[in-house]
Amino acid sequence: MSTNATNASAEEQLKLLGINLPRPPTPLGAYVEVVQAGNLLFLSGTLPVEGGVPKFVGRIGDELSIEDGRRATRLAALNALALAREHLGSLDRVARVVRLGVSLATTPEFREHPKVADAASELLLSVFGADKTSTRLVFGMASLPVGVCVVLESIFEVRDAVRVTAI
Numbered sequence: 001m002s003t004n005a006t007n008a009s010a011e012e013q014l015k016l017l018g019i020n021l022p023r024p025p026t027p028l029g030a031y032v033e034v035v036q037a038g039n040l041l042f043l044s045g046t047l048p049v050e051g052g053v054p055k056f057v058g059r060i061g062d063e064l065s066i067e068d069g070r071r072a073t074r075l076a077a078l079n080a081l082a083l084a085r086e087h088l089g090s091l092d093r094v095a096r097v098v099r100l101g102v103s104l105a106t107t108p109e110f111r112e113h114p115k116v117a118d119a120a121s122e123l124l125l126s127v128f129g130a131d132k133t134s135t136r137l138v139f140g141m142a143s144l145p146v147g148v149c150v151v152l153e154s155i156f157e158v159r160d161a162v163r164v165t166a167i
Helices: 010-017 066-088 113-128
Strands: 034-037 040-046 094-105 135-141 150-158
Touching: 010 113, 034 066, 040 066, 040 094, 066 094, 066 113, 066 150, 094 113, 113 135
Parallel strands: 094 135
Antiparallel strands: 034 040, 040 150, 094 150
């Protein structure tokens, strides 16, 4: 797991990591993807979708492996970052990742929830740094929307708009 130990901004860190964020997902129902209340940014549950198409359909421990679950969780986290950037204009406005809620569709016998959820936590740690690491809740579920194996809820603390000063 790499961490942002370079003191690079979040946007610079994405470039250093070679990460190109996907297009932000659109709602699958009657809700909005992002709401800002004061300095908190709440994201609706982000799914592992690409181009509007659900990926990683099934349950972890059955049709999907732990590694499939990790890839799905990372994709959901990339979608969350894309939504946050679209709303804020720049991920450099994120002061802290406050909370991650990770819901996983698993078999009743599955016990490796933290390993799967770590894929999102590790990505956010790499982008924002250890000083902005979040709290986290992880749940196992029988099913999730459109059959995907993960839904990621994110809450970010944001700072005022980045001010650019002329030299």
